[in-house]
Amino acid sequence: MSEVSDGGAAPTGAGTPPEGWEAPRERWLSTVVSPAFGPRSVLLEVAVRLLVPSVLVFSVFLLVSGHDRPGGGFAGGLVASMAFVLRYIAGGRHELAAGMPLRPNTLLAGGLLLSGITAGLPLFSGGALLEVVKHTAELPVFGKVKFASYLAFEAGVFLIVVGLVLSVVAALGARMEAEEEEARAGRRRRRARSKGGPR
Amino acid sequence: MLLPLIIALHAAAAAVLPPLVRALGARAFLAASAPLVLAAAWALAQAPAVLAGNPAASRLSWVPALGIDLDFRLDALALAMVLLVSGVGAVIFWYSAGYFRRSERGLGRLAATMTLFAGAMLGVVTADNLFALYIFWELTSVTSFLLVGHDDRKEGARRAALQALLTTAGLGLPMLIGFVLLGQAGGTYRISELVASPPGGPAATVALVLVLAGAFAKSAQVPLHYWLPGAMVAPTPVSAYLHAAAMVKGGVYLVARLAPGFADTDPWRALVLAFGLATMLLGGWRALRQDDLKLLLAYGTVSQLGFLMLLGGMGSYTSAVAAEGALLAHGLFKAALFMTVGVIDHQTGTRSIAALTGLRRRMPVLAVAAGAATASMAGLPPLLGFVAKEAALEAFLPGHAGELPTWASVAMLTGIVLASVLTFAYSARFWWGAFAVKPGVEEPRFHRPAAAFVAAPVALGALSLVFGAYPKALDPIAQTYAAAYDDHGAPYHLALWHGLSMPLLLTAVVIAAGAALFHWRAIVERVQEAMPRGPNAEIGYHFAVHAVYAVALSVTRRLQTGSLPAYLGIILATMLALPGVGLVRALVIGDAPLPAGNDLRLWDSPLEALVAVVMAVTAIAALREHRRFAALILLSATGFAIAGLFVLHGAPDLALTLVLVETLTTVILVFVLRRLPATFSVRPPGWPKRLMVLLSGAAGTFVALTLWLATSARTEPPVGASYTGAADEAGGRNLVNTILADFRALDTFGEVVVLATAAVAVALLVLLNRRDRVIDEPAAEAPEAVPGVPGPPADEEGSAR
Numbered sequence A: 001m002s003e004v005s006d007g008g009a010a011p012t013g014a015g016t017p018p019e020g021w022e023a024p025r026e027r028w029l030s031t032v033v034s035p036a037f038g039p040r041s042v043l044l045e046v047a048v049r050l051l052v053p054s055v056l057v058f059s060v061f062l063l064v065s066g067h068d069r070p071g072g073g074f075a076g077g078l079v080a081s082m083a084f085v086l087r088y089i090a091g092g093r094h095e096l097a098a099g100m101p102l103r104p105n106t107l108l109a110g111g112l113l114l115s116g117i118t119a120g121l122p123l124f125s126g127g128a129l130l131e132v133v134k135h136t137a138e139l140p141v142f143g144k145v146k147f148a149s150y151l152a153f154e155a156g157v158f159l160i161v162v163g164l165v166l167s168v169v170a171a172l173g174a175r176m177e178a179e180e181e182e183a184r185a186g187r188r189r190r191r192a193r194s195k196g197g198p199r
Numbered sequence B: 001m002l003l004p005l006i007i008a009l010h011a012a013a014a015a016v017l018p019p020l021v022r023a024l025g026a027r028a029f030l031a032a033s034a035p036l037v038l039a040a041a042w043a044l045a046q047a048p049a050v051l052a053g054n055p056a057a058s059r060l061s062w063v064p065a066l067g068i069d070l071d072f073r074l075d076a077l078a079l080a081m082v083l084l085v086s087g088v089g090a091v092i093f094w095y096s097a098g099y100f101r102r103s104e105r106g107l108g109r110l111a112a113t114m115t116l117f118a119g120a121m122l123g124v125v126t127a128d129n130l131f132a133l134y135i136f137w138e139l140t141s142v143t144s145f146l147l148v149g150h151d152d153r154k155e156g157a158r159r160a161a162l163q164a165l166l167t168t169a170g171l172g173l174p175m176l177i178g179f180v181l182l183g184q185a186g187g188t189y190r191i192s193e194l195v196a197s198p199p200g201g202p203a204a205t206v207a208l209v210l211v212l213a214g215a216f217a218k219s220a221q222v223p224l225h226y227w228l229p230g231a232m233v234a235p236t237p238v239s240a241y242l243h244a245a246a247m248v249k250g251g252v253y254l255v256a257r258l259a260p261g262f263a264d265t266d267p268w269r270a271l272v273l274a275f276g277l278a279t280m281l282l283g284g285w286r287a288l289r290q291d292d293l294k295l296l297l298a299y300g301t302v303s304q305l306g307f308l309m310l311l312g313g314m315g316s317y318t319s320a321v322a323a324e325g326a327l328l329a330h331g332l333f334k335a336a337l338f339m340t341v342g343v344i345d346h347q348t349g350t351r352s353i354a355a356l357t358g359l360r361r362r363m364p365v366l367a368v369a370a371g372a373a374t375a376s377m378a379g380l381p382p383l384l385g386f387v388a389k390e391a392a393l394e395a396f397l398p399g400h401a402g403e404l405p406t407w408a409s410v411a412m413l414t415g416i417v418l419a420s421v422l423t424f425a426y427s428a429r430f431w432w433g434a435f436a437v438k439p440g441v442e443e444p445r446f447h448r449p450a451a452a453f454v455a456a457p458v459a460l461g462a463l464s465l466v467f468g469a470y471p472k473a474l475d476p477i478a479q480t481y482a483a484a485y486d487d488h489g490a491p492y493h494l495a496l497w498h499g500l501s502m503p504l505l506l507t508a509v510v511i512a513a514g515a516a517l518f519h520w521r522a523i524v525e526r527v528q529e530a531m532p533r534g535p536n537a538e539i540g541y542h543f544a545v546h547a548v549y550a551v552a553l554s555v556t557r558r559l560q561t562g563s564l565p566a567y568l569g570i571i572l573a574t575m576l577a578l579p580g581v582g583l584v585r586a587l588v589i590g591d592a593p594l595p596a597g598n599d600l601r602l603w604d605s606p607l608e609a610l611v612a613v614v615m616a617v618t619a620i621a622a623l624r625e626h627r628r629f630a631a632l633i634l635l636s637a638t639g640f641a642i643a644g645l646f647v648l649h650g651a652p653d654l655a656l657t658l659v660l661v662e663t664l665t666t667v668i669l670v671f672v673l674r675r676l677p678a679t680f681s682v683r684p685p686g687w688p689k690r691l692m693v694l695l696s697g698a699a700g701t702f703v704a705l706t707l708w709l710a711t712s713a714r715t716e717p718p719v720g721a722s723y724t725g726a727a728d729e730a731g732g733r734n735l736v737n738t739i740l741a742d743f744r745a746l747d748t749f750g751e752v753v754v755l756a757t758a759a760v761a762v763a764l765l766v767l768l769n770r771r772d773r774v775i776d777e778p779a780a781e782a783p784e785a786v787p788g789v790p791g792p793p794a795d796e797e798g799s800a801r
Helices: A042-065 A073-099 A104-124 A150-196 B003-033 B033-053 B076-099 B109-126 B132-148 B156-186 B191-196 B201-218 B227-233 B236-245 B249-262 B268-287 B291-314 B317-348 B365-378 B384-395 B406-435 B453-468 B477-481 B502-519 B521-530 B538-559 B564-589 B605-625 B630-649 B652-673 B687-712 B719-730 B735-743 B745-767 B772-775 B794-800
Strands: A134-139 A145-147 B058-064 B066-076
Touching: A042 A073, A042 A150, A073 A150, A073 B652, A073 B719, A104 A150, A104 B291, A104 B630, A104 B745, A150 B652, A150 B735, A150 B745, B003 B033, B003 B058, B003 B076, B003 B109, B003 B317, B003 B477, B003 B538, B033 B058, B033 B066, B033 B076, B033 B109, B033 B477, B066 B076, B066 B109, B066 B132, B076 B109, B076 B236, B076 B249, B076 B317, B076 B453, B076 B477, B109 B132, B109 B236, B109 B249, B132 B156, B132 B201, B132 B227, B132 B236, B132 B249, B132 B772, B156 B191, B156 B201, B156 B227, B156 B538, B191 B249, B201 B249, B201 B477, B227 B236, B227 B291, B236 B291, B236 B317, B249 B268, B249 B291, B249 B317, B268 B291, B268 B406, B291 B317, B291 B384, B291 B605, B317 B477, B365 B384, B365 B406, B365 B453, B384 B453, B384 B502, B406 B502, B406 B521, B453 B564, B502 B521, B502 B630, B564 B687, B605 B630, B630 B652, B652 B735, B735 B745
Parallel strands: none
Antiparallel strands: A134 A145, B058 B066
C-alpha cells in the first residue's frame, strides 16, 4: 500500500522528520499492513508482535486460575480479545481477519454450546442442572492439580466474550474501514474518469 | 410403548441426513424413510388390539405441575392417521429418491426437514395432551415453512412460505388460548378425558371457537384457504406429503378428534358445517378453471378438505364412518395424483394443461394408475372414494341424521351433491388435461420415466382400487372410531353395494351432471370468465399484513426520534418521576428513617480521597471538553479511577474486570469516533441546556442519596458472609468467581446467552448482514465488492476452511 496519510500535509519546519519515517522496513505482522489509524509505526508493530502471544497466554492463565485468584472466564475472554484488538489497531482489518482463529459467529456458537452442554450434562447422571463435578489429581510435574467442570463452563463464557468483542470490532472497526476504502476507491475512479474524459 | 422412541428416531435421522445426502445424493431418501416405515409397521402391529377397543397409551412426564405431559394414545382415528402420515409418507419418500437430482440445492436440508416434519406430524396425530399436541402442531408449521420455502432464492417461494406460516401458526396462537380455556374448564389437559367428559359453559364455547379457528387455518378452510394454493411453489414431493397426505389433515384430525365430545355444543356443528360446505364449493369452483395441473389439485384439495371437515365435525355415527373412509381415500388418491403431476413435470418440464397432449400413449401405466386415482377422487365405483362418498351422502339424508333439523340436512345434502358435481368435473378435466390427446397441441418431447419412479403413484392408485373393491378391510377402523356415537340401532358399514338406495341415485345424478359440466367445459369457462370477481381472500391477508407494518412503522417513528439526549432525558426523567418521587415522599412523611450520623465516614483510607478527586476532576473536565476524543479519554479516566476505588475496597476481581471493560469500550468508541465530527456541536445557552443540567444534577443527587439510605437501612445480616464457608466447600478461594460459576451459574448462563444475542444483534444492526464479506476478503487489495450481494452462506464455507 503506497498510500500514506492524506492528512499529514507537507512538513514545513526543518526540524520535523520526513513523512513516513516511522514505517518499518521489515515485516512484523502476518499480512501486508495498513493500520486502522494513521501511518504505520515500527514501534507499534514490534510491540504487538511481542505482546500478542504473551497476552493470549495470560488470558488462559486468568481463565484457569479464576477460581482461586482474580480472573475467570469473563476477564480472560476480555484479555484474549484485547490481543486481537491490538493486532487490528497495528495491522488493520486484514490483519484482524488473518489473526482470528474462527469466525465470531463460530466462537459464539461454540461457547454457547460448550457452556450449555456443561450445564446440561449432570442431568443425564441424575444430578442437578449445572452441578459441579471435580477431581483432584497428583501430576508428576505440576503437583496437586484440581479439575472441575466449572472450568468447561468458564471456557464457554471465555469463547462467548471473545466472540462478542470480535464481532463488535469487525462490525464497528473493520466494516467501517472497508466502507471508507470502497468510497475512496470510488472517488479515485471517478477522478480518473473525469481526467481521462476530455482526451 | 415404543412411540416416543420412534418420534425421537425421526429427529435423530434428520440429524444424520445432511451428510448422508452429500454422500448418497437423493438415494438417501430411501434411508430416510426407515423411521416412517418403522412407525407404520408399529401401528399395524398395534392394530388388532386397537380395533378390539384397547388403545395403546404411554406417558412421558414433562411439567406435571402444570398438567403438561407427553401423553401418547393410539386409537382408531390415530391409527388411520398414522397409516397416512407414515405409510403414505414412506411411499412419498421412496418417490423423492427418484424425483430429486443430486445437484438440487439444499437437498440435505430438505431431506432432514421432511423427516422432522414426519416426526412432528406423527406426534400431532398420537398426542393425547393438548399442550403436547400444540407443540407438535407448531413444529409442523415451522417445518412446513422451511419446506415450502425450499427454493429460498425465489422471492415467490419465500413469500408463500411466510404466508403459510403466518396463517397457520398465527391462528395457532388463539388455538393455544382455546386449549388452555378448555383444559381449565374441564380440569384436565388429556384429550381422551376431555372428550369422555366434555366441559360446558361459556368458557368452553369460547374455547371451541378459538380451537376451530386454528383447525380451519391449518386445514385451509374458507376464508383462510389462500395459503394452500400459494404453497404449491414447494417441490412436488413436499406438496404430495404436506398438502395431500399429512399436514393439511391436521385441522380435520383435530376436529374429528374433539367431535365425539363437543359436536353437540353450540356453535360447533353450525360452524363446522357452514365453513366446510363453503370451502367445498369454492374449492371445486376454483379448481375448474386452473390451467396448472398442480394448482388444479391444490384447489381440489381445498374442496376435499372442506368435505372432510364437515364429515369429521358433524358428529354422527354415519358421518364418522364416512369421515374415516374419506380421510383414507383422500390421502391415497391425492398423494398419487400429486406424484403423477411430479412425474409429468419432471419428464416434460411443464404442468400446463394447454401444453400437454398425448401422454396417454407415452405413459400408459401411469395414465391407468392416475385414472384409478382420479376416479376415486370423482367418486366412481368401485373405488374407495365412491365408498366414502356413499357413506357421506347417507349421513346427510333427511330423516337419517337425527342430529340435524330437516331443512339443514336438505341444505347440506344439496350442497354436497353440488360440490360433488364440481369435483367430478374437475377430476375429469385433470385426467383429460394431463393425458388426453388434444388436437392442435404440439406433443412435448421427453424421456420415458424410469419404472421405479412411476412405481409410487401406481402403487397408491392400485391401493385406491383394492380398498374400494374390498372396503371390509378398512371398515373395522371406521367402526371403532364411530363407536363413540349412537348408531341408532343400525350401524352403517363401508361397502360397495348397499342396494338400490337414495345415495346411489344421487351418485348417478352427480356423474351425469358432472359429465355434462365437463363436456360443455368451454361454456363453463366462459361463464366463469364472465362472473364478477368476488372479494379475494388473499387480498385480505395482504391487507392485514400491511396494516401491521404500517402501525409498527408509525409507532417507531413516534418513539424513536434518533436523538440521544432525548432518550437519556426520558430515562432520567422516568427514574426521577417514579422512584425519585417515592423517595422524597418517604423522606417527607418519615417512612425512611435518616441514618444516625456516626456511620457516615469521610474515608477508610486517605487514598480514597485522592481517587475521588481524580474522578471528580475528570468528570467535570469531560463535561467542559468540546473535542470528542479528549472527552472520551477523560471519561475512561473516570472509569479507571472507579476501578482504583474497587482495589482500595479489596475487590481485585471487580477492578480487573472494570479495567478490561473500560479499555475495550474506549478502543471501540475510538473506532466510532472516526465517523463523527471532531467536536461536539455547541449548544446555545437557553432552556434546553438548563433543563439538561437540572435533570442531570437531580439524577446524580437521587442516586447518591438512595445509595446512602439503602446501605444504612440494612436490617438483616449480609448474605455474603455465609458464602465464604460454602466457597471453601466448593473448592474455590475466589468467592466472586465461585458464585458466578457455581452457586449462581444459571444466572451466569442466562447473561452469557444475552451477551451472545447482543453480539449478533449489534453486528447485524451495524452491518446489515454484510459482516462475513469483510472478514473473508483475503487479499490486501480489496476487490471491488458489489454492495447488496451477500457473501457465500456460512454453512457451505465452514467445511472448506
